Amino acid sequence: MLPHFNWTDYFLAVAVIATVYYVIVGALFYRQEIKTFFGSQNKLWQRAEKPPPNG
Helix, strand or coil, rough: CCCCHHHHHHHHHHHHHHHHHHHHHHHHHHHHHHHHHHCCCCCCCCCCEEEEEEE
């Protein structure tokens, strides 16, 4: 029954299943943090209005 599966197929299936699992768990437990991160006005890729002071 299983001889036609090779190790590449096995590791690919495990990687896909693990990725789906962690996306679901992350969405369930960190929903508020994800909303805050993507809905915030201060995005990481936007430049700050004032540069930090040199010290």
